[in-house]
Amino acid sequence: MLYRESGQFKTTYAADQAMLPIRQDQIFLALVILVAIAIPFLVSNYVIQALLLPFLIYSVAAIGLNILVGYCGQISLGTGGFMAVGAFAAWNLLARIPEMPPLVAFVLAGLIAAGTGVLFGLPALRIKGFYLAVTTLAAQFFLIWLLQRPWFVGYSPTGVISAQTIEILGWRIDTPVDRYLFALAVVIIIALAAKNLVRSATGRKWMAIRDMDVAAEIIGIRPMPTKLKAFAVSSFIVGIAGVLWAYLYLGQLEAEAFDIYTSFDVLFMVIIGGLGSILGSFLGAAFVVIVPIILNTVPSAIGLPLGTAMISYIEIFIFGSLIIFFLIVEPHGLARLWSIAKQKLRLWPFPY
Amino acid sequence: MPMELSFFIEVLIGGLLAGMMYSLVALGFVLIFKASGIFNFAQAAMVLFAAMFIAGMNQRYGVPFWLAIPITIVLMVGVAWIIERVVLRPLVNQEPIIMFMSTIGIFFALIGFAEIIWGSRSRSLDVGIPQDPIFVGDMLFQSYDLVAGAIAIVLVLMLAVFAQRTRMGRVLRAVADDHQAAQAVGIRLSTVWVVVWAIAGFVAVVAGVVWGGNLGVQPVMVDVAFKALPVLLLGGLTSIHGAIIAGLIIGAGEAMAEVYLGPIIGGGIDNWFAYVIAMAFMVYRPEGMFGEKIIERI
Numbered sequence: 001m002l003y004r005e006s007g008q009f010k011t012t013y014a015a016d017q018a019m020l021p022i023r024q025d026q027i028f029l030a031l032v033i034l035v036a037i038a039i040p041f042l043v044s045n046y047v048i049q050a051l052l053l054p055f056l057i058y059s060v061a062a063i064g065l066n067i068l069v070g071y072c073g074q075i076s077l078g079t080g081g082f083m084a085v086g087a088f089a090a091w092n093l094l095a096r097i098p099e100m101p102p103l104v105a106f107v108l109a110g111l112i113a114a115g116t117g118v119l120f121g122l123p124a125l126r127i128k129g130f131y132l133a134v135t136t137l138a139a140q141f142f143l144i145w146l147l148q149r150p151w152f153v154g155y156s157p158t159g160v161i162s163a164q165t166i167e168i169l170g171w172r173i174d175t176p177v178d179r180y181l182f183a184l185a186v187v188i189i190i191a192l193a194a195k196n197l198v199r200s201a202t203g204r205k206w207m208a209i210r211d212m213d214v215a216a217e218i219i220g221i222r223p224m225p226t227k228l229k230a231f232a233v234s235s236f237i238v239g240i241a242g243v244l245w246a247y248l249y250l251g252q253l254e255a256e257a258f259d260i261y262t263s264f265d266v267l268f269m270v271i272i273g274g275l276g277s278i279l280g281s282f283l284g285a286a287f288v289v290i291v292p293i294i295l296n297t298v299p300s301a302i303g304l305p306l307g308t309a310m311i312s313y314i315e316i317f318i319f320g321s322l323i324i325f326f327l328i329v330e331p332h333g334l335a336r337l338w339s340i341a342k343q344k345l346r347l348w349p350f351p352y
Numbered sequence: 353m354p355m356e357l358s359f360f361i362e363v364l365i366g367g368l369l370a371g372m373m374y375s376l377v378a379l380g381f382v383l384i385f386k387a388s389g390i391f392n393f394a395q396a397a398m399v400l401f402a403a404m405f406i407a408g409m410n411q412r413y414g415v416p417f418w419l420a421i422p423i424t425i426v427l428m429v430g431v432a433w434i435i436e437r438v439v440l441r442p443l444v445n446q447e448p449i450i451m452f453m454s455t456i457g458i459f460f461a462l463i464g465f466a467e468i469i470w471g472s473r474s475r476s477l478d479v480g481i482p483q484d485p486i487f488v489g490d491m492l493f494q495s496y497d498l499v500a501g502a503i504a505i506v507l508v509l510m511l512a513v514f515a516q517r518t519r520m521g522r523v524l525r526a527v528a529d530d531h532q533a534a535q536a537v538g539i540r541l542s543t544v545w546v547v548v549w550a551i552a553g554f555v556a557v558v559a560g561v562v563w564g565g566n567l568g569v570q571p572v573m574v575d576v577a578f579k580a581l582p583v584l585l586l587g588g589l590t591s592i593h594g595a596i597i598a599g600l601i602i603g604a605g606e607a608m609a610e611v612y613l614g615p616i617i618g619g620g621i622d623n624w625f626a627y628v629i630a631m632a633f634m635v636y637r638p639e640g641m642f643g644e645k646i647i648e649r650i
Contacts, residue, residue: 075449123631127638128646129448130391130589134581135634138627141578145624260578264456271453309472317464323457328442331450 003345019195036184040177048176049249055289056183057244062269062281063194064237069267070276071198072230073210074124075132078139079238080262084255086113086239087246088147091253094164095154102166106243113239114232116143121231125224128213140260147255160254163247179248186244190237195278197233206230207276238266272326274333283334291319362492363607369497371603372504373566376559377580378587378595379511380552385589386528387548388440390451394458396577398553400569401462402428403560407477407569408470417479421557428553429546431462436546463571474570481565500562507558508596511551515592520547528590582630588643598641602626 003024010016020026040048061079068074090109093100120139124132146152153159166173166182173182197203205226208216217223246253265288273284295315299306306314330337377399384392405424409415415423439454482495515521526534527544535541563573583602587594609625639646 069449075452123635126635130452131585131634131638131640133391133452134585135627135631137578137581138624138631141624141627145620148620267453268456271449275449310468313464313467313472315464316460317468320457320460320462320464324439324454324461327446327450327454327457328439331443331446 003342003348005346019192019199033188037181040180045176048180051289051293052180053176053183053249055285056180056187057241057249058266058269058285058289059187059282060190060244061238061241061266062273062285063190063278064234064241065266066270066273066276066278066281067194067198067206067237068230068234069270070274070280071203071210072206072227072234073213074121074227074230075129076136076234077133077260077263077267078120078136078143079266080258080260081140081143082113082117082235082238083242083245083262084147084258085116085143085235086110086242087253087258088152088255089113089239090243090247091161091163092152092154101168102164103168106240109243110236110239113242114236117231117235117238118228121228121235124227124231137260140263144255144258153253153255159256160252162252163250166247173248183244183248186240190240191278191282194237198278202226202229210276268323272323272333274335277333277335279338280333280335283338287334291322295319363611364604365493366497367604367607368600369494369501369603370607371583371599371601372501372596373559373562373599374580374583374603375596375599376504376507376555376562377577378583378599379508379592380555380559381580381584382587382589382592382595383511383552383555384548386592387524388527388545389448389531390440390455391448391589392552393452393455394462395552395556396574396580397459397462398428398431398556399560399563399577400571400573401431401466401560402553402557403477403564403569403573404466404470404475406557406561407475407564410477411475412470421561425554425557428557429550432549432553433546435549436542440545441542463574467571472571474568477561477564477569479561479565496566500566503558503562504596507555508592511555511592514551524548579626582626585630585640586633588640590644591640591642594640594642598630602629605629 003022005022005024008021008023010021015021020029040052043052061083065076065079068076086109089112090102090105093105093108094102097105116139120136123135127135148159153161168182171178173179198206205216205221206229208219208221209223209226209230213223216226242258245257250257269281269284269288271284272287273282274280292315295318296311299311299314326334377395380395380398381392384390384395402424405427406417406420409420409423410417435458439458440451443451443454481499484495486493486495486498513521515525523534523539523544524547526537526539527541531541534544560569563576567573567576579602580599583595583598585598586602587596587598606622606625610622613625614621634640
């Protein structure tokens, strides 16, 4: 009874095309954002560091990859590489041009990642499907190798460099709460931008290319600019996620932190969350962040006498099995379950 | 022979033989892709899984290799059967990317399972392949590489005979050619898939023994399989002999690059060099050297 759009009449085109046309959805989103702002003051710093920050940052990365894989249909396994490009670009900009404001440096880092994405997206004009997925691994391995060269890490002998402290308009981002709020702001901006972008003409072109590229070409969508735009936007967002990961979560930069398994993790989030859904990116990120933590704490909580090594093996095994399980139960991801639930709620208490 | 030339040949042959080892892993991918259109990312995990069982049984329980290897082959058949039942059958007719993700799930599940039983410590796997260096003139070869190359050749010949001369082989080729037509003449797809995954499992056992004997059995072994992916692309996802030839090209190219190009632009380039070769070639011919021409219809 609560969730029903009857009686909500649209009187303008703008209202009809609103991002969330149903009032209950608007209220729900506002509540979610309020809770998100309030939550860091209620939980311990450990929860922020171990749970909330990775969740927010992974959500950004998942949104970026979802634009490429879910909306434009170009499978990429190079996410980790593009994240690394963003992080290292930000560090080098800040280290080499001291008077540059951090925000400008972050945006420029995103643009540099976008440029790299376009460069490695060029083969997508000829190569499709799994062939493309494997060629994006070239980006992954090459970029990580490149970013370990001495010039990029400021000639640090270990290859690990610590991130500069960021200060934006006098706000020194230092404590976990500060970091969380900064990440939250970025997440909200990126999610809104992405949501609107995929509803625009550009987004519809991406989906046309995804559904059948030859047909899309015939009705007048030029594949080259469209695909490259998807690579650029996706890599920009992924690059920003890399910046956040290095500056807010790790506090240091190391190319190895963005290895191939990072790429896999982000791809999991996109697929488990739901291909072609911004909401799904959040759900997928939550899944991938929370499941290992649960798997890690449950055995000791119920008193199983297991060593830490054994727990990590079981964790790998269960994580793999859960992926298979979720794919079998709902190949369209958690976002699809969400929309089914909403549909049921709308009709409740009637079955149809 | 002048020093540079003999060094060149030494590097070249070493690279070719290393390439044969990549081909061994790539073969498993090709078999499954041909028969079911699934890009089986778990092949790498199957190699590690097999190697861990052989080495683990041998070292923890003293099972001799002549017994441990057949047991592992039987085990791989069981794994193939479980995968078909639990994963492939419920997911039949899903989009390729979903199948691909499910094989990544299998990848983690297999590695996790093997580690639960055997732990993640590194084990040696010495099945008695000689490790001595051999001198031909003033060129140095590893006898291990030669034996491994020979094993790869025998395996490929066996697969070729199996595909061309046996009834099951003919069935596999029919399925690879056209799923629906094969079903129409009475071929049971589910049986075929178990067989194909079992063969891929057998190939994984061979690859696991050869790789493990050379580098030791440890979880990092999975990363080596990432090198089989460019081999696969360069050869074409559907071509068995393509996997072999591409393996040779990539192995030789990689060895050359590491020796002659590495010092100029900094070491460690063998991680990505193969991918760049494959990518450059694919822009020229998107289906790889011997892959089936991709025809698109609306």
